[in-house]
Structures are given as structure tokens and as C-alpha cells.
Amino acid sequence: MSDTILETTGLTREFQGFVAVNEVALRVREGTIHALIGPNGAGKTTFFNMLSKFLAPTRGTIRFKGRDITSLKPAQVARLGLVRSFQISAVFPHLTALENVRLALQRARGASFDFWRSEQVLREYDDRARQLLFDVGLTEYVETSAGLLSYGRKRALEIATTLALDPEMMLLDEPTAGMTHEDVDRIVELIKRIRQGRTILMVEHNLSVVEGLCDTITVLTRGRILAEGDYATVSKNPEVIAAYLGTEHA
Amino acid sequence: MSISSRTQTDIDRAAGEAAPVVPKAGSMFGFSRTQAIAFAIMVLLVVLCPWVLYPVFLMKVLCFALFACAFNLLIGYVGLLSFGHAAFFGMGSYITAWTVKHWGLSAEVAIILGGLTGAALGLVLGWLAIRRQGLYFAMITLALAQMVYFFCLQAPFTGGEDGIQQVPRSSLFGLLPLDRDMAIYWLVAFVFLAGFLFIHRVVHSPFGQVLKAIRENEPRATSLGYRTDDYKLIAFTLSCTLAGIAGGTKALVFGIATLTDVHYSMSGEVVLMTLLGGLGTIFGPVVGALVVTAMENYLAQFGAWVTVTQGAIFILCVLFFRKGIVGTVGGWFRLEL
Ligand SMILES: Nc1ncnc2c1ncn2[C@@H]1O[C@H](COP(=O)(O)OP(=O)(O)OP(=O)(O)O)[C@@H](O)[C@H]1O
Ligand SMILES: [Mg+2]
Numbered sequence: 001m002s003d004t005i006l007e008t009t010g011l012t013r014e015f016q017g018f019v020a021v022n023e024v025a026l027r028v029r030e031g032t033i034h035a036l037i038g039p040n041g042a043g044k045t046t047f048f049n050m051l052s053k054f055l056a057p058t059r060g061t062i063r064f065k066g067r068d069i070t071s072l073k074p075a076q077v078a079r080l081g082l083v084r085s086f087q088i089s090a091v092f093p094h095l096t097a098l099e100n101v102r103l104a105l106q107r108a109r110g111a112s113f114d115f116w117r118s119e120q121v122l123r124e125y126d127d128r129a130r131q132l133l134f135d136v137g138l139t140e141y142v143e144t145s146a147g148l149l150s151y152g153r154k155r156a157l158e159i160a161t162t163l164a165l166d167p168e169m170m171l172l173d174e175p176t177a178g179m180t181h182e183d184v185d186r187i188v189e190l191i192k193r194i195r196q197g198r199t200i201l202m203v204e205h206n207l208s209v210v211e212g213l214c215d216t217i218t219v220l221t222r223g224r225i226l227a228e229g230d231y232a233t234v235s236k237n238p239e240v241i242a243a244y245l246g247t248e249h250a
Numbered sequence: 251m252s253i254s255s256r257t258q259t260d261i262d263r264a265a266g267e268a269a270p271v272v273p274k275a276g277s278m279f280g281f282s283r284t285q286a287i288a289f290a291i292m293v294l295l296v297v298l299c300p301w302v303l304y305p306v307f308l309m310k311v312l313c314f315a316l317f318a319c320a321f322n323l324l325i326g327y328v329g330l331l332s333f334g335h336a337a338f339f340g341m342g343s344y345i346t347a348w349t350v351k352h353w354g355l356s357a358e359v360a361i362i363l364g365g366l367t368g369a370a371l372g373l374v375l376g377w378l379a380i381r382r383q384g385l386y387f388a389m390i391t392l393a394l395a396q397m398v399y400f401f402c403l404q405a406p407f408t409g410g411e412d413g414i415q416q417v418p419r420s421s422l423f424g425l426l427p428l429d430r431d432m433a434i435y436w437l438v439a440f441v442f443l444a445g446f447l448f449i450h451r452v453v454h455s456p457f458g459q460v461l462k463a464i465r466e467n468e469p470r471a472t473s474l475g476y477r478t479d480d481y482k483l484i485a486f487t488l489s490c491t492l493a494g495i496a497g498g499t500k501a502l503v504f505g506i507a508t509l510t511d512v513h514y515s516m517s518g519e520v521v522l523m524t525l526l527g528g529l530g531t532i533f534g535p536v537v538g539a540l541v542v543t544a545m546e547n548y549l550a551q552f553g554a555w556v557t558v559t560q561g562a563i564f565i566l567c568v569l570f571f572r573k574g575i576v577g578t579v580g581g582w583f584r585l586e587l
Contacts, residue, residue: 052473078475090473092466103463104474106456111477113484115457118280122456165474 005030005169005199006051006082011060013046020046022223023060028169028216033191033200035210038220039243044203045087047220048171051201052084053077064169079107081168085175087203089154093147097138097157100146101129104164129164136160136190152183156190163194172202176209188212207235219243280454284585288533296439305431306503311543312442313500318523318535319449320492326530327453328485329465331388334395335493335520337375338368340512341398342494347414347507348407357420357437361498368494369487371398376486380479392514399512413508417501434503441499445492450532452488461485522560526567528574533587537575 006028013021021043028034036044049055051062053074061070064082072080092100105125106112133142136156141149146157155175162170175191176184188209191200204210210217210231217234219226227237234240281289299308317339324330342364349355349363375398379390402408409415419434421427452458463471464478471478501507510516519542527538542560549556571578580587 054469054472073477074472075475075477078473083475084473086470086473090467090470092463092470094466095462099459103459103471106459107475109456111480112456112460113481115452115455115484115488117455117457118451119454119456119459122459161474 003030004028005065006201007063008051009061009063011047011050011062012058013043013050013055014058019223021050021057024220024223024225026218026225028199028201030199031197032215033195033202033213035214035217036201036203036220037205037207037210037217038226042220043223044220045173046223048084048173048203051077051171052082054084078165078167081165082171083162083165083167083169084171085158085162085173087173087177089151089158091146091149091154091157091161094145096143097133097146097149097160098126098129098142100157101132101161101164102126104161105129107165132160132164133157135163135193137186152179152186155179155183155187159187159190159194167198169199169201172200172204174203174205176204176206184209211235280450282586285532285587288587292533292536293443296443300432300435305435307543307547309431309435309438309503310500310547311540312438313496313503314520314523314543315536315539316442316445316499317493317496318520318527318539319446319532320489320496321520322524322529322532322535323449323452323489323492324485325524326534327458327465328461328482330482330486331384331521332379332391332486332489333388333514333517333521334375334391334393334398335490336512336514336516337395337398338372338490338493339497339500339516339520340402340507340509341371342368342497343501343507343511344402344408344414344497345494346498347417347501347505350420350502351414351417355420357422357434357502360420361441361495361502364498364501365491365495368497369491371494372487372490373483376483376490380482380486392517395512395514395517399509399514402509402512408507408509411509413506413510414501415506417505417507419502419505438499438503441495445495446532446536449492452485453532457481457484522564524574526563526574528577528580528587531574531576531580531587534574534576541575 004027008024008026011021011024012019024047036047038044046055050057053069053072057070061068063069064077064080069077069080092103102122102125105128106122130142133139136159138153138156138160141153146154149157159175176187179187184206191213215230216228217231218228219234219240221243226243227234227240296312317335321332321335324332345367346360346364350357350360355363375391375394378394379387382390403410419429422437427433460471460476460481463476464481468478497511523538523542524535525538526541527536528534545559546556549559567574573581576587
């Protein structure tokens with residue numbers, strides 16, 4: 001269908017001899033939603049941490065848009081258009097929702113080292129920030145401190161902030177974990193709307209979310225790829241069923 | 251980061267209890283209405299007090315207040331706890347004293363040189379320390395500041411144990427003599443107010459916005475594409491510049507620069523002032539500096555009891571008034587000062 005946007009080869013990470021991610025070769029095609037699933041401790045977050053450069057791989061390479069990004073710094077990778085979210089919600093709690101989103105929009109000015117200028121100059125981003133907050137259903141909370149938002153709304157704010165960077169590829173680590181049913185539905189709808197022109201790689205435990213959203217699924221267990229394919233194929237794989245017995249988080 | 255998370259818990263609590271609505275002031279230099287009023291009161295006090303109180307005491311307060319505000323820029327707005335700020339204060343003090351005494355520089359030039367000394371030293375030491383997080387950062391700043399202390403103890407230009415004494419107060423622009431207390435007072439007041447406003451501007455700038463993001467969640471700031479180390483280093487250098495200016499100003503007022511200024515107890519004192527006044531509040535460090543300096547002045551007759559009292563206050567603060575005087579009182583009235 002389309003080209004590979006992200007590719008890892010032999011990606012490995014060890015923690016004092018314990019191999020958390022083991023020789024993972026993953027290809028993500030441009031414009032798809034790709035799910036990474038697997039039991040707790042499978043190495044999904046560790047894998048994400050390596051893609052976003054928060055952790056250095058022990059071995060292996062990462063290519064993004066044909067470019068080797070294995071030795072880049074986290075902020076550089078983000079500026080190339082590969083932006084991550086976190087498993088634990090990551091907002092700036094004492095800043096308002098508007099300010100949270102604006103911090104991402106502010107990146108468009110380049111590095112904001114201008115300590116002598118008034119923050120009034122950031123007002124030019126207010127309209128765009130309000131629009132993004134509207135898109136994720138947070139219009140009422142524009143001036144609320146992010147720390148006071150409910151869990152589901154924090155995740156929505158996080159997605160709005162990530163979207164503000166207009167990244168080509170998003171890494172979402174369990175975007176619906178710990179959410180109520182309605183919140184999950186809202187996030188799913190949101191992801192459907194924002195997928196246009198983007199690639200999304202997401203870790204997700206909720207298999208109905210995966211089924212409804214994702215084009216390709218990769219199953220990771222104990223740091224290795226166990227299976228890969230679309231939902232129908234993967235869900236019938238006996239090894240996958242065995243690995244998931246008793247650990248499913250539906 | 252243990253330190254910044256502790257600060258955050260405090261602010262969390264403040265936000266949870268009072269849920270202060272921060273009014274977005276349009277024009278008032280980023281001050282909210284209450285802050286603007288508080289600032290006006292502070293300016294009024296700075297202008298009126300020398301007619302009532304001993305000006306030398308007030309100048310000491312103002313120098314330490316600037317020092318504490320500079321320290322607060324780091325701990326309150328970036329979440330960095332520096333245990334070595336005396337190094338920048340002290341070196342600023344030495345350079346200003348030395349250049350006035352030996353080169354006969356005018357006051358404003360000497361103070362600026364003190365600030366530049368703080369900046370240069372801050373850039374180098376900050377570069378070494380900034381990669382470490384939380385308590386490790388604090389420990390490295392302490393260790394580096396100790397090296398600066400031993401350098402000052404050995405280097406000939408500092409006068410060793412004697413320090414640099416009998417420094418003339420020089421003059422402003424080479425024209426206005428500053429020998430009278432009331433003459434130099436206005437210079438000190440100007441330096442303090444300018445420094446205070448400068449810090450406020452930094453906090454409310456696009457740069458300050460990124461600093462707050464780093465304080466709140468550094469990995470998230472990184473994931474948005476900010477090279478957080480660069481921002482921290484610039485903030486550190488700015489803080490050290492102001493610490494150097496504060497030290498230089500103090501050297502002129504008292505005509506002396508000694509090892510006390512670079513000693514680690516000076517670093518501890520600025521931590522105490524900020525904590526006592528309320529970290530992360532813009533007026534807290536000023537109030538803290540006033541209280542600590544007053545205590546030292548008026549309890550001096552009791553000798554070692556000053557230190558004991560300070561220790562006790564420190565412990566009480568950490569246990570019961572974690573938001574400090576300004577944070578606690580402001581909380582009662584739901585004001586953000
Ligand atoms: N910094 C670290 N030091 C040592 N071991 C680690 C570290 N980070 C992760 N691990 C280990 O690596 C393994 C994989 O962890 P990881 O967080 O990647 O799992 P995960 O698939 O994201 O699990 P979950 O579904 O619970 O989020 C776990 O056994 C974990 O204990
Ligand atoms: Mg995980």
C-alpha cells in the first residue's frame with residue numbers, strides 16, 4: 001500500500017543482563033495505525049523509549065523516513081516529526097490547558113531562548129490552541145490548570161498537545177489505559193479523526209480498541225515479536241492466544 | 251527529581267485547596283492585579299524605610315533579597331536546587347571590591363563586572379552540573395562551590411583570611427560620590443528593583459514558559475522537542491549573573507569582600523531565606539531575606555543562638571509551613587503573590 005516510514009533492525013535493549021527488547025525488527029508503513037500489543041513487561045514501553053531516544057539501544061538501528069536516527073537526541077527526533085506520548089499521562093499540571101498546548105505550538109518559533117520578551121508574544125498561538133482544545137472536547141477547560149482535569153481529559157489534553165506539533169508520526173503508549181468507557185470512545189473517535197496524513201504506532205491493551213482502529217498488529221512477548229498481521233490473523237494465532245491467556249485486559 | 255517533585259507537591263496542594271484562578275493580566279508587566287499592588291507597596295517601602303530605619307541594614311536586606319530572588323528563579327521556576335550559590339555571590343563580591351580598590355572603577359562598572367564574573371563562573375559550573383538531576387545536581391553544585399572556596403582561600407588577590415578590606419564606595423558614573431549611606435542607598439535600591447523586575451520578566455517570557463514546562467515535566471518538555479539542558483543552563487547562568495551583581499553591590503556597601511561571602515553557609519542562608527519566604531512566589535525571597543537578616547542583626551548579641559534559632563526555624567518551615575510565609579499567608583487570602 002505505501003512506503004515504510006519507520007523501521008527497526010535487530011533492536012535490542014538489555015538491563016544488567018536482562019534482555020527487555022530482543023532483536024526486534026519492525027516496519028511501520030506510512031499512513032497506517034499500527035498496534036503493538038503484548039502482556040505486561042513484554043518490553044513495549046522500552047521499545048517506545050528507544051524509538052523516541054529516551055533510552056539508548058544496546059544494539060540495532062532505527063530508521064525514520066529513510067534516515068538513521070539511532071544516534072540522535074530525543075529533542076532532535078521530536079523535531080523530525082516523530083513525537084511520543086507517555087504511558088503515565090504527561091501534562092504540565094500547574095499550567096492551564098491552553099498553556100499546555102501553546103508550549104507545543106511555541107516550538108514553531110524555534111528555540112524560545114528570548115527571556116527578555118514578554119509572554120504576550122505567545123498570544124498569537126491562542127486561537128490555534130483553542131481550536132485544538134475544541135477538537136479534543138476540552139473547550140470548557142481552556143483556562144483550567146491541567147492538574148485539575150480528570151484522567152481522561154488529561155489524556156485528551158496530551159493528545160491535543162502532541163497534535164499541536166503536527167507530527168508525521170505519533171507514538172501513543174496506552175492512550176486509553178485507566179479510562180472510563182465514554183472516555184475510551186472519545187479517544188477512539190479522536191484518533192480516527194486525526195489519523196489523516198499521519199502514521200500512528202500505539203501500545204494498547206484494550207483489544208476492542210485495537211480491532212476497531214488498527215491496520216496492523218504486532219505482538220510482543222518477552223522482548224520478541226511473536227506474531228504480526230491484521231486483527232483477524234493475529235487473534236486466531238494459537239501462540240498469541242496462549243501468551244494472552246489470563247493476562248488479557250479487555 | 252526529588253527536590254522539584256517536593257516543590258510540586260506543595261503547589262499541588264495549593265492548587266487543590268484553593269484552586270487559585272490566575273488572572274491573566276494584560277499590560278501590567280505580567281503582574282496580576284494583586285501582584286501589581288504588592289509591588290507598588292514594596293517600592294513604597296523601599297523608598298520610605300531609609301528615613302525611619304538604619305539604611306545600612308536595609309541595604310544588606312536588599313542585597314540578600316536580590317540574591318534570594320536569583321536563587322528562587324532556579325528552585326521556584328526550573329526546579330533546580332543549587333547548593334553552591336555562594337560561589338557566584340562571593341566571586342562577584344571579590345571582583346567588584348578588587349576592581350574598585352585597585353583600578354578605581356566607578357561603582358556601576360564594578361557591579362556589572364561582578365555580574366559578569368557570576369555569569370562566566372555560572373556558565374562553566376552550570377555546564378558541569380546541569381546534566382545531573384535532583385539531589386545529584388545539588389551535591390555537584392555544592393562540591394564545585396567548595397572548590398571555588400578553596401581557590402579563594404589560596405589565591406593571592408582575595409587576601410586570604412583577611413579578604414579585601416577598606417574598599418572605597420567609589421562613585422556613580424565617576425561623578426556622584428557614594429560615600430554617604432543615603433547616596434549609595436538609592437543605587438542599591440535601583441539595583442534591587444531592576445533585578446526583581448528582570449527576574450519577573452524572565453519568568454513571564456516565552457523562555458520562562460519553557461522553564462515552567464521543564465519544572466513540571468521535563469521528559470514531556472523534551473518530547474515536545476525542547477533541548478531542556480540548554481534552557482536550564484541559560485536559566486542557571488542568568489541566576490548566577492544576578493547573584494554576582496548582588497555580591498558586588500554588597501561589597502561596595504560594606505567596603506569589604508571576605509571568605510564569608512563564598513562560604514557554604516552563605517549558600518545555606520539563601521536556601522533558608524527562600525524557603526522561609528516561600529519558594530516559587532515572587533515576593534517570598536524578599537520577605538525571607540528581610541526576616542533572616544533582621545534575625546541576624548537583632549539576635550547577634552546571643553551569639554551561637556542565632557544559628558540554633560535559624561536551624562529551628564528551618565525545621566519548622568519544612569514541617570509546617572512548606573509554602574513559606576508568603577505562600578502560607580497568600581493562601582489564607584487566596585492571593586497569588
Ligand atoms: N530502567 C529499567 N531497568 C531495569 N529493568 C527495566 C527498566 N525498564 C524496564 N525494565 C524491565 O524491562 C521489562 C519490560 O518493561 P516495559 O516497561 O518495556 O514493559 P511493557 O511492555 O511496557 O509493560 P506494561 O504493559 O506493563 O506497560 C520489564 O521486565 C521491566 O521490569
Ligand atoms: Mg508499558
